[in-house]
Amino acid sequence: MSWKHVQAGHRALAALASLITLSVGTLAFVPLHETHDADEATDAGGAGPLAPGCALQTFGSHQYRTCQVGHPAETAIAAAPNGAVWALSDLRPQRSTDGGQTWTSLTLPLPGTADVIVVAEGDIAVAPNGDVIVTWLTAQWPQTAPVWVSTNGGTSFTYRAASPPNPAPDRPWVMTSATTPADPSNPLQPNPYAILMEAGTGAKLHYVSGDRGNTWYHNMDLTVNTINPTTSYPTGVTNAFLDYTKPLGQGFPVKYLSLANGQVLNVQSRRVSYDLVHWFSLTNTTGWPSTTHEWWDAAADGTLYAVRIASVGGTWTVSYKWYDGVSWNNGATTVPLTAQPDYLIGLQPTHVINAAVKSHGSTLGINTREGTNDVLIRITNANTPSASATKERIGSGSGNRYDFPNLVFDTQGRAVTTYNSAFVAYAQTV
Numbered sequence: 001m002s003w004k005h006v007q008a009g010h011r012a013l014a015a016l017a018s019l020i021t022l023s024v025g026t027l028a029f030v031p032l033h034e035t036h037d038a039d040e041a042t043d044a045g046g047a048g049p050l051a052p053g054c055a056l057q058t059f060g061s062h063q064y065r066t067c068q069v070g071h072p073a074e075t076a077i078a079a080a081p082n083g084a085v086w087a088l089s090d091l092r093p094q095r096s097t098d099g100g101q102t103w104t105s106l107t108l109p110l111p112g113t114a115d116v117i118v119v120a121e122g123d124i125a126v127a128p129n130g131d132v133i134v135t136w137l138t139a140q141w142p143q144t145a146p147v148w149v150s151t152n153g154g155t156s157f158t159y160r161a162a163s164p165p166n167p168a169p170d171r172p173w174v175m176t177s178a179t180t181p182a183d184p185s186n187p188l189q190p191n192p193y194a195i196l197m198e199a200g201t202g203a204k205l206h207y208v209s210g211d212r213g214n215t216w217y218h219n220m221d222l223t224v225n226t227i228n229p230t231t232s233y234p235t236g237v238t239n240a241f242l243d244y245t246k247p248l249g250q251g252f253p254v255k256y257l258s259l260a261n262g263q264v265l266n267v268q269s270r271r272v273s274y275d276l277v278h279w280f281s282l283t284n285t286t287g288w289p290s291t292t293h294e295w296w297d298a299a300a301d302g303t304l305y306a307v308r309i310a311s312v313g314g315t316w317t318v319s320y321k322w323y324d325g326v327s328w329n330n331g332a333t334t335v336p337l338t339a340q341p342d343y344l345i346g347l348q349p350t351h352v353i354n355a356a357v358k359s360h361g362s363t364l365g366i367n368t369r370e371g372t373n374d375v376l377i378r379i380t381n382a383n384t385p386s387a388s389a390t391k392e393r394i395g396s397g398s399g400n401r402y403d404f405p406n407l408v409f410d411t412q413g414r415a416v417t418t419y420n421s422a423f424v425a426y427a428q429t430v
Contacts, residue, residue, distance in 0.1 A: 056429070059376075060392030062415075064426045065101050074171060075418040077425075079244040079408035080126040082153065085416050087425065088124055093134055095154055099410040100427025108134065108148050108157050127176040127193045128241045131212060132157070135172040135197060145172035145199050149213040160213050172199035175248040177274075178241045179262040194276055196256060196264065198248060208276045217277075231272065231280040234261040235302060235325030242300040243360050243409065251356045251405045253294040260302050267296050267306075287328035289321050295366070299359040303383045307357050307366055309341060316340045318355075318366055322383045332387035333379060339371030343404075356417075360409035367394075367407040367417050376407070376415060394426050 054067040077087045087094045087103070094103045122136035122145075132150040134157065148157040177194040195209040197216075207216045239260035248256040257265045263272040270288060271279040293306035304323035309316065316339065320331040343352040355368035364382035368375060370393065379389045394417060406418045414428040 057426075059394050059426075060390060062392060063429045064394070065429050067100075067103060067425050067427070074121045074404045075406050076123045077406045077408050077416060077418050078124045078126045078132075078246060079410055079416070080130060080132075080153075081128070081241060081244055081411065082130060083411045084126075084154070085408060085410055085427075086124050086126060086132060086154070087418055088122055088134070088136075093124060093132070093154070093157075096416075096425075096427070099412060099414045099429075100416040100425050101429065103425070106154065106157075109159050121171045123172060123174045125174045125176055125195075125246070126244065127195075127212075128178050128245075129192050131176075131193075133174050133176065133195060133213065135174045135199075137171065145197070147174075147197070147213055151212060170199060172197055173249045174198075175246065175256060175258060177262055177264050178239050178245065178258045178260060194264070196248060196276060198255070206276075210275070228278050228280050230283045233272075233282050233284055233323075233325040234259060234263065237261040238301050240300050242298050246358065246408065247296055247298070250358070250407075251354055253291075254296040254357075257296055257298040257304070259298055260300065265298070265304075284326060287321075289328065293321060295355045295357040297357045297359045297364075299364075299383070300361070301383075303359070305357065305359055305364055305382065307355060307364075309337075309353050309355060309368060311340070318368065318377060320364065320366075320379070320382070324383070329383075331379070331382065332385050333389045335366075335377050335379075335389045335391055337368075337370045337375070341369035342372050343369060354405055356405040356407040358407045358409060360413055363409075363413070365407050365409065365415060367405045369405075374405070374417070376417060378415075 054065060057064050057066055075088065077085065079085050083097060083099070085096045085100050087096075089105075092105050092107055094105050096103045122134065124135075125133045127133065130153045132154045134148040135145050138144050138146065147160040149160060150157045174195065174197045176196070179193060191211060195213060197207045197209075199205050209216045237260040242258060242260055245258045247254040255266060255268055257267060259265055259272065263274055264276060265272050266279070268291075269279075270282045270285045272282060273279045289306040289308070292310060293308045295307040297305050299305065302325060305320055306323075307318065307320045309318050311317070312319075312334075316337040318335040318337065321328050322331060323329070341353045341355070343354045353368075355366055357367075358365045359382070362381050362383065364379040366377040366379070368377070374394045376392050376394050377389055379387055381387050408416050410416060415426075416428070417426045
């Protein structure tokens with residue numbers, strides 16, 4: 001068990017009392033902050049009182065409302081096409097309906113057994129129809145990863161008793177496809193989308209559900225499934241859902257992406273699939289980025305982005321490539337960093353480089369570090385020769401020891417990022 005599992009397990013046990021106050025199968029909405037008098041301080045936009053633990057801060061050219069939402073070991077956030085932003089904190093999902101300006105804490109129903117005392121380490125995804133999928137580790141060993149699914153946009157969640165993976169020795173990742181056309185020849189009939197979950201270290205365990213988490217197929221790994229004839233990358237297909245869906249494992253080297261036509265792309269093997277069983281090798285892969293481009297995203301217009309952070313002539317630099325389905329192009333701008341990104345401060349002698357990448361419209365967002373300070377990079381017109389970049393230092397610059405990067409954009413294009421040490425959510429107000 002790693003240091004983060006032990007550390008998170010202690011927090012999980014401390015939070016157990018608050019988790020089990022509800023009866024099995026119920027769901028509570030817990031206001032995150034107490035009510036304030038009308039004459040208390042409000043933000044510049046008049047959105048209402050600043051709650052305890054919240055502050056207004058300006059970074060670069062943008063103002064943010066920063067709120068201490070909880071204390072997890074590793075954070076996860078997701079955005080929904082209906083404007084909601086979701087996060088995991090204090091062993092609960094948190095929901096914001098105003099772009100991260102305020103948050104409401106929800107309590108998941110527990111089946112009443114000790115093996116679901118969860119560790120504050122999991123993932124969250126929103127499907128194209130608004131379903132919300134939550135995964136978390138348990139505190140037992142070997143660890144398992146129970147799953148909760150909401151089919152009503154988060155009003156209530158259902159615990160999936162037979163949920164994979166087992167064992168799950170590390171954080172479980174989850175994502176959904178955008179849409180999946182029916183194909184009678186496929187053994188898996190996703191309706192209305194496919195869920196992919198990955199967990200473990202080293203040899204990963206993969207699980208797929210085509211019925212909103214009710215049943216799962218085990219270990220449907222691309223390397224052992226049917227490989228079909230080659231196909232071309234889908235060009236000319238757009239899907240606004242990709243403005244919100246995250247790559248599988250945002251913040252770690254990305255392996256899978258949802259595509260606009262409902263396919264899922266394995267960026268490492270360069271194959272696509274509708275059902276995560278039958279895979280097609282792409283033909284148009286000339287210039288495909290090397291493994292040094294670790295962070296990817298698929299844009300709503302079908303563009304792929306691959307980001308690299310490396311030392312260039314002694315200067316740590318953020319660069320990217322973009323793919324229009326026909327050819328790969330070098331991004332028209334690069335962003336220098338004043339220091340090498342460091343995500344494991346004081347825990348080991350070497351630096352760990354990490355980032356979260358998310359596109360929204362024609363903007364490519366990159367959340368990474370400059371030394372021990374968190375920065376948010378925005379590249380506008382990213383898939384054109386006129387691309388330009390801005391860089392904002394986000395947060396107080398205190399250099400939290402282990403900050404897991406996350407980044408989403410809400411329906412208004414406002415950035416929301418979260419960091420681990422106190423799970424501070426930075427939500428752009430304008």
